[in-house]
Amino acid sequence: MSLPCAHGGPVAEATLKAIPADFQVFEVMHVQPEGDGEHLWLHIEKTGWNTEDVAMWLAKSAGVHRLSVGYSGLKDKHAITRQWFSLHLPGKADPAFSWPEGLRLCDSARHRRKLNRGTHRANAFVIRATRFSGERAAVEQRLQAIMAAGxxxxxxxxxxxxxxxxxxxxxxxxxxxxxxxxxxxxxxxxxxxxxxxxxxxxxxxxxxxxxxxxxxxxxxxxxxxxxxxxxxxxxxxxxxxxxxxxxxxxxxxxxxxxxxxxxxxxxxxxxxxxxxxxxxxxxxxxxxxxxxxxxxPVRDLQWSWRQEREGEDCLELAFVLPTGAFATTVMAELIRSQDPTA
Known part of the structure; x- marks a missing residue:
């Protein structure tokens, strides 16, 4: 189903998600681990992994049931994302993980409660639109409209x-x-x-x-x-x-x-x-x-321009959306996506 745009349709063309680094997502939490408790919270950066696959790997590596692993939301596989997971480890020491390719531990701390779905309040995005084709002025005018009206x-x-x-x-x-x-x-x-x-x-x-x-x-x-x-x-x-x-x-x-x-x-x-x-x-x-x-509403919207090595323009966007919202709906008002393999 083709969905009508509110601001007049895309004003430029670009490639989205040519590489994982072009689409980055970071959870914005309103709960932080307190430093003590039966649950080990892990802040993990993942690339090329589904959220559920990470949860399965954590359970197997820690020797616990899958239901002992919690997370707040699902994150894209073909992106660089940072999100929190929790492991229920009553009476157990923190596991010594051997992190595989595509996973990196950013932080860890104990907490009294399991991390449940919907715990985080928003997601922060950094999106790079490469191989840009269009007028910068038109793009910036559209971004101003999005910032004002959502x-x-x-x-x-x-x-x-x-x-x-x-x-x-x-x-x-x-x-x-x-x-x-x-x-x-x-x-x-x-x-x-x-x-x-x-x-x-x-x-x-x-x-x-x-x-x-x-x-x-x-x-x-x-x-x-x-x-x-x-x-x-x-x-x-x-x-x-x-x-x-x-x-x-x-x-x-x-x-x-x-x-x-x-x-x-x-x-x-x-x-x-x-x-x-x-x-x-x-x-x-x-x-x-x-x-x-x-x-x-599109919060904290910022943008900048730079040139790729081939001399092509790249538009980098940063913004924050509430949980349950999709960054693709923002981009659809701005960019007509090109095939990254073309």
Whole structure:
């Protein structure tokens, strides 16, 4: 599905992720290990490793069950990323790890609790767009617009699996087809389907120019919170949305919960009507409806220019996004990606 851009579409072409160093991600934690406890927290830099593969390696190397290993979020394989892991080691000394290629220990400390999913509050990105082709002035103007207004909070294509396979198989399953054979696939397929439905509603709001504006009947979400409130109950809602204090939301469908109303509800129902059987399947599986902000603020956005050895321009970006957000949705408003093998 081609998703409409909010700022007019890409203004330049460049190669993204030519090498892992071109895409770097660092967890921004709001909890730090205290220095004492049964859990060993490890801050690890990884290159060419999936997060789950690192967790499996840690469990095997430490001689513990996989469930004794915790982490906060999944990070890209084809990138340089730094994230925290934890090992439950009651009464045990810190293991003497022999780190393999692609893994490097940055820091370690003990803590009283296991590191659970969603513990970190944000991710900091450093992205290099190489083999740049375009006008610098146009790019910087677009970056100013992104810094001021944010971007639509789309789920990135990685949410849907290779070739959107998780989305295709999940949609078929929920419409009466074959169920996932592995329990681990269930969550991936459900997530892919709900993310696609959210993207479709958001795409319609972008097309109508109301992705960052209040619609009558909207449910709003305060910045940095998962709470919701009805826009119609706040006479100051328009100003608060304009100042990015709160954001409009769109549904992640499932068993009905707190619902929008009026024109907002009409828009959502119009977009989701063709997917009635899929949504009924989500309800049968007991998935509860949730809401997600339609706007993604891009914090601490900075950029610089340099030349590659071949004399080609390179654009380096740094910014911070909340957990659950995708850097690819930011780049889609700016850069049309070239094939790095071309």
């Amino acid at each position: 971007v639509p909070n789309y789920f990135g294509e990685q949410r849907f699996g290779r070739g959107a396979g998780n989305l295709v198989r999940g949609s078929e399953w929920l419409s009466g087809g074959e169920a996932p054979r592995k329990k681990s696939l269930r969550g991936l397929w459900l997530s892919a389907v709900r993310s696609d439905l959210f993207n479709r509603v958001l795409a319609e709001r972008v097309t109508r120019g109301v992705w960052n504006q209040v619609l009558e009947g909207d449910l709003l979400q305060p910045e940095g919170s998962r709470g919701l409130f009805r826009a119609d109950e706040d006479s100051d809602a328009g100003r608060r949305v304009a100042e990015a204090e709160v954001h409009p939301t769109a549904p992640l469908p499932g068993v009905p919960g707190m619902a929008s109303s009026g024109p907002c509800r009409d828009l959502e129902q119009q977009v989701l009507a063709p997917f009635e059987s899929v949504i009924e399947g989500l309800c049968r599986e007991g998935v509860e409806e949730a809401r997600r902000a339609t706007r993604l």
